[in-house]
Amino acid sequence: MNSSVEALRATFGSAIGRAIESCGDTIVYIDPAKLPEVMRWLRDTPEQHYDYLVDVTAVEYRDRERPLEVVYNLRSLARRTDLRIKVELDPQGDLTLDSVVPLWRGADWLEREVYDMFGITFRGHPDLRRILMWDTYAEGYPLRKDFPLRGRFSRAEQVRQALAANPEAHYSMEELSIAQAYDGLPPDMQERLRRGERAKIPYSE
Amino acid sequence: MKRVLETKEVAGQSPNYLLAKVQDLIDWAVNSSRANSLWPMPFGTACCAIEFMATAASRYDFARFGMERQAFSPRQADVLICAGRLPFKLAPVIRRIYDQMPQPKWVISMGACASSGGIFDNYAMVQGIDTIVPVDVYVPGCPPRPEGLLYGVLLLHKKIKGESLFDRAPRREEQPLDERGLRLPPEQINEISEPFGNSIHQFRSA
Numbered sequence A: 001m002n003s004s005v006e007a008l009r010a011t012f013g014s015a016i017g018r019a020i021e022s023c024g025d026t027i028v029y030i031d032p033a034k035l036p037e038v039m040r041w042l043r044d045t046p047e048q049h050y051d052y053l054v055d056v057t058a059v060e061y062r063d064r065e066r067p068l069e070v071v072y073n074l075r076s077l078a079r080r081t082d083l084r085i086k087v088e089l090d091p092q093g094d095l096t097l098d099s100v101v102p103l104w105r106g107a108d109w110l111e112r113e114v115y116d117m118f119g120i121t122f123r124g125h126p127d128l129r130r131i132l133m134w135d136t137y138a139e140g141y142p143l144r145k146d147f148p149l150r151g152r153f154s155r156a157e158q159v160r161q162a163l164a165a166n167p168e169a170h171y172s173m174e175e176l177s178i179a180q181a182y183d184g185l186p187p188d189m190q191e192r193l194r195r196g197e198r199a200k201i202p203y204s205e
Numbered sequence B: 001m002k003r004v005l006e007t008k009e010v011a012g013q014s015p016n017y018l019l020a021k022v023q024d025l026i027d028w029a030v031n032s033s034r035a036n037s038l039w040p041m042p043f044g045t046a047c048c049a050i051e052f053m054a055t056a057a058s059r060y061d062f063a064r065f066g067m068e069r070q071a072f073s074p075r076q077a078d079v080l081i082c083a084g085r086l087p088f089k090l091a092p093v094i095r096r097i098y099d100q101m102p103q104p105k106w107v108i109s110m111g112a113c114a115s116s117g118g119i120f121d122n123y124a125m126v127q128g129i130d131t132i133v134p135v136d137v138y139v140p141g142c143p144p145r146p147e148g149l150l151y152g153v154l155l156l157h158k159k160i161k162g163e164s165l166f167d168r169a170p171r172r173e174e175q176p177l178d179e180r181g182l183r184l185p186p187e188q189i190n191e192i193s194e195p196f197g198n199s200i201h202q203f204r205s206a
Helices: A004-015 A032-044 A107-118 A155-164 A173-184 A187-194 B002-009 B017-035 B047-056 B088-100 B112-116 B146-161 B186-193
Strands: A016-022 A025-030 A052-059 A068-076 A081-089 A096-098 A121-123 B040-044 B079-083 B106-110 B137-139
Touching: A004 A016, A004 A025, A004 A032, A025 A032, A032 A081, A032 A096, A052 A107, A107 A121, A155 B088, B017 B146, B040 B047, B040 B088, B047 B079, B047 B106, B047 B146, B079 B088, B106 B112, B106 B146, B137 B146
Parallel strands: A025 A081, A096 A121, B040 B079, B079 B106, B106 B137
Antiparallel strands: A016 A025, A052 A068, A068 A081
């Protein structure tokens, strides 16, 4: 068992749920409300130092009684230790969690993928939109258990919608509005943008 | 072609005999040059593309059949080879590539996934690229061996050599029939696609 579990219990008490060991990996269940605090503590405490977020994913089990789990795989590069954090959510309830992008920038696309496939909203994510399916995809969240394998629409409707899509539409509405605003910018700023200068990224600290 | 054949049936008596001969000669010249210098546009999305590369490489070498020059621009291609599964996200892309190719143009659907969706009967995958673009030759296999693709190319040669400049019937419709994006009436699609479908609840057209 990973020594971080004891330290977590000592620091956060009841926010830490059960901890199990599976195939040599330690899995800790934590309270969704305490997620940002626990994650920040795991990253910033020198004895823990989990500086690398390997993956964020989610699981919904076939057993309807079991909650939907969001899984965070953490690794401490310096200590060469892994820790898996799980958060349980009620599939019928409010699927909202705090984003960990302010802690690990790499969570950006991972959380977008979880949002795309499971419909879990991450509060505080800088750019939460679909990443695998296209922006206008209206059939729902494909990896949820209540999603039919072949999608909700008929094949003809799927083909029609796919063919109606614009292959050049790689950009989000935000990016498109910026592109539209380009012509209205003063000439010196246009020149700076043309040279490749970019604004400060919103979530950089 | 049909008209030419009908004219030839009464050869000897008909004044059209000579004309038919001239048409045949023109068709032969045009079709031979088209069939024997196909410029393929590879659209490789999956493992079939690996077999496609093997077909293009020295051991199997489809340059022997006139496909010397691979056109990676649709504007200079006349046969589109879709090698691999096609997700709905790529459907408008392959449609645009097909629309950008100049006439005359042909399409080879390589592999089970491109032809029918294969094992991917799910929300993300096009169930056969013939719902997006018209297909001339289906090459079965998962993935097909290079011999299979070469056989498909030879079948396409045969098909091209059977076409006629003077027959307007097989000329492709550039625009889909209706707002559903189908190029054929739905009954006809269901009839011809029945053996391909791997879902018993859904027809290709609906």
